[in-house]
Amino acid sequence: MALAGLGLTIYVIFHMLGNLQVFEGPHAFNSYAAFLRDMPILLWTARIGLLSIVVLHIVLATQVSLHNHRARPIGYAIHRYRQASFASRTMMVSGMVLLLFIVFHLLHLTAEVIGSPTSDRVDAEGYRDVYGKVILAFQNPLVVALYLVGQLGLGLHLSHAVSSSLQTLGLEHAALDRLFKAAGPAIALLVVLGNVGIILAVFLGIVRP
Amino acid sequence: MKFTLKIWRQNGPAERGRLVTYEAQDVTPGMSFLEMLDGVNQRLIGNGEEPVAFEQDCREGICGSCSLVIDGIPHGPDRGITTCQLYMRRFPDGATITIEPWRAKAFPIIKDLVVDRSALDRIMQAGGYISVNTGGAVDGNVLLIGKDQAETAMDAASCIGCGACVAACKNASAALFVAAKVSHFAILPQGKPERTHRVSAMLEAMDREGFGSCGNQYECEAVCPKSISVRFIANLNREYLRAGIVEAGLPGEPESPHAESV
Ligand code: SF4
Ligand code: FES
Numbered sequence: 001m002a003l004a005g006l007g008l009t010i011y012v013i014f015h016m017l018g019n020l021q022v023f024e025g026p027h028a029f030n031s032y033a034a035f036l037r038d039m040p041i042l043l044w045t046a047r048i049g050l051l052s053i054v055v056l057h058i059v060l061a062t063q064v065s066l067h068n069h070r071a072r073p074i075g076y077a078i079h080r081y082r083q084a085s086f087a088s089r090t091m092m093v094s095g096m097v098l099l100l101f102i103v104f105h106l107l108h109l110t111a112e113v114i115g116s117p118t119s120d121r122v123d124a125e126g127y128r129d130v131y132g133k134v135i136l137a138f139q140n141p142l143v144v145a146l147y148l149v150g151q152l153g154l155g156l157h158l159s160h161a162v163s164s165s166l167q168t169l170g171l172e173h174a175a176l177d178r179l180f181k182a183a184g185p186a187i188a189l190l191v192v193l194g195n196v197g198i199i200l201a202v203f204l205g206i207v208r209p
Numbered sequence: 210m211k212f213t214l215k216i217w218r219q220n221g222p223a224e225r226g227r228l229v230t231y232e233a234q235d236v237t238p239g240m241s242f243l244e245m246l247d248g249v250n251q252r253l254i255g256n257g258e259e260p261v262a263f264e265q266d267c268r269e270g271i272c273g274s275c276s277l278v279i280d281g282i283p284h285g286p287d288r289g290i291t292t293c294q295l296y297m298r299r300f301p302d303g304a305t306i307t308i309e310p311w312r313a314k315a316f317p318i319i320k321d322l323v324v325d326r327s328a329l330d331r332i333m334q335a336g337g338y339i340s341v342n343t344g345g346a347v348d349g350n351v352l353l354i355g356k357d358q359a360e361t362a363m364d365a366a367s368c369i370g371c372g373a374c375v376a377a378c379k380n381a382s383a384a385l386f387v388a389a390k391v392s393h394f395a396i397l398p399q400g401k402p403e404r405t406h407r408v409s410a411m412l413e414a415m416d417r418e419g420f421g422s423c424g425n426q427y428e429c430e431a432v433c434p435k436s437i438s439v440r441f442i443a444n445l446n447r448e449y450l451r452a453g454i455v456e457a458g459l460p461g462e463p464e465s466p467h468a469e470s471v
Contacts, residue, residue, distance in 0.1 A: 071421030080281035172443030
């Protein structure tokens with residue numbers, strides 16, 4: 001579960017970094033999209049790989065939670081946490097928010113089942129106009145709100161997940177302890193800031209068609 | 210001082226339990242938590258009622274048998290101590306205090322606040338030992354051990370097996386206990402012969418006993434009366450990875466011949 005989760009984290013980081021190219025204007029963004037689509041074999045290998053990692057991660061998480069749930073059949077009348085972070089206590093909830101969001105996101109921007117399909121549009125240089133599609137999508141306040149909720153789930157999930165995975169893999173050292181502990185929240189903040197930056201920049205009209 | 214206590218009463222393992230309210234009177238601030246309970250029990254016995262069963266032995270924080278969840282925290286509100294080291298001056302006069310037993314599938318309730326923690330012993334039997342030759346004792350200082358190593362091993366060895374880590378864990382995992390035991394042996398030369406077998410055997414035993422798995426929330430560390438660090442859990446995970454590699458037959462230290470016989 002830890003390895004699968006770390007794999008997904010790396011993907012999420014690159015996903016965010018790639019999308020930051022929206023700030024470089026339509027040309028850069030559309031050619032980036034075209035560049036990804038130009039290698040169908042690689043694209044589909046990556047997609048299938050990602051999907052299997054996601055499925056693996058969810059199956060393992062479900063198994064572990066059921067097992068853990070069975071370990072305490074009768075709960076406490078009063079139970080107080082001392083140092084467990086809010087994020088660590090809500091991993092299941094944030095995970096589910098994230099899953100729902102990913103499904104929505106794929107239906108929305110990848111498969112274009114939700115919203116008006118725009119994939120047939122091309123830009124001035126003959127590339128598919130993904131840039132225009134993104135701009136159009138994030139002008140809808142409802143979509144923006146849903147994406148922000150998704151990012152909240154992502155941020156919460158990552159902020160516990162990354163440091164937790166490092167511990168599970170046994171990565172720990174007196175000198176690096178603080179670095180590892182900070183890794184989760186730092187990566188979560190970075191990814192969420194990047195993503196939210198894109199969404200809000202479009203919504204507020206800083207990035208325009 | 211006076212307190213209102215809500216204590217978990219349960220007649221036997223299969224019975225249904227419930228929280229019963231009692232008054233603790235004539236408590237002095239210098240009384241330990243267990244002495245306060247002794248007072249309550251005296252009154253119950255005087256009234257012909259069944260006293261509250263709770264476990265205790267040394268009353269000085271070394272045996273690990275006193276095991277109460279006090280207001281939702283194993284061993285109560287102070288850090289780094291056992292229930293028997295907790296004093297009543299820690300509570301405001303007139304407070305209501307809820308007292309529950311350790312709760313985990315692996316720790317079935319025997320009576321009231323007493324749980325059966327032999328699951329931890331069975332984990333120890335699975336791998337928490339070293340091989341020692343019979344005959345004369347080895348001379349002191351024959352095996353030189355670095356100070357850092359010795360101290361780290363001692364930190365791990367200070368686990369008294371109380372099970373508070375399990376009680377505090379949302380998953381009722383015994384990871385901190387197993388980590389302390391595995392690390393303590395793995396760090397010292399005496400523990401090396403069984404090193405590979407030990408970690409897998411103890412983790413398997415932990416699963417078998419019905420403990421959950423570690424979610425890295427670190428509640429265990431916060432309630433451990435010996436303040437054992439969760440860094441030992443990372444060490445446990447490393448030992449487990451290493452065992453996986455060694456057991457798969459890849460290069461590693463040769464396995465001890467004794468491992469076969471266990
Ligand atoms: S690790 Fe700490 S809390 Fe757990 S059994 Fe040992 S002494 Fe008790
Ligand atoms: S009675 Fe021995 S540790 Fe509390």
